[in-house]
Amino acid sequence: MALTTMKEDLLNEFREERIMINKQVELLDPIATSFRKPAAQRLINSGILIVAEFGCYLLGAGCIAATVLMYNIYPFNILGQLLNNPANKGHFEALDLTTLTYAFYGIGALLGALLFIIGRMSRGMRQKNSILHMAGKDLKIIIEQSLVRKAAIDTIEQRHLLDLSGINLINNGPDNGQLNNRQTQRLSVHDVYNPGYGG
DSSP states (O other): OOOOOHHHHHHHHHHHHHHHHHHHHHHHHHHHHHHOOOHHHHHHHHHHHHHHHHHHHHHHHHHHHHHHTGGGSHHHHHHHHHHHOGGGGTTSOHHHHHHHHHHHHHHHHHHHHHHHHHHHHHHHHHHHHHHHHHHHHHHHHHHHHHHHHHHHHHHHHHHHTOOOSSOOBOOOSTTTTOOOSSSOOOOOGGGBOOTTOOO
């Protein structure tokens, strides 16, 4: 294997860096664009999630309190009257009334627990949205830095007339196919190397 010169190594590294930066910008730009959201819309979404979180906590606590104080609340106090009234013992079995009471307790406790879970999920969504917002900001900074580096590479390429595109000239004499800055050369289609055509 032939040893390459430092200039060739630097040009190859320069070419690879340019390709990598182009791929990074192509990959990250749509992601950063999808993360961007107007401040008002983000504030509204965050506000809705805060209201949903604390609303669910309050409703869950109220549901558990209503379950504990079930015999003092209007629709459910009828159940207490049915249990404590001896005249109703002949109409309903005591086991059925007790089962109905436990069913109301279970439904109230389950509803309260579900509301607490929904409140926790709203909190998790709010925290994930703030993390995604920070990730969007960081991606924007990374893309800006990549675009600055890409512009610097393009400037160096134009300043030194480097051929980083992978298109090489065929050997046309003593200058090995390289264009001199002071002399211009007209090229035809047949003078440009085509890597896809091996002939």
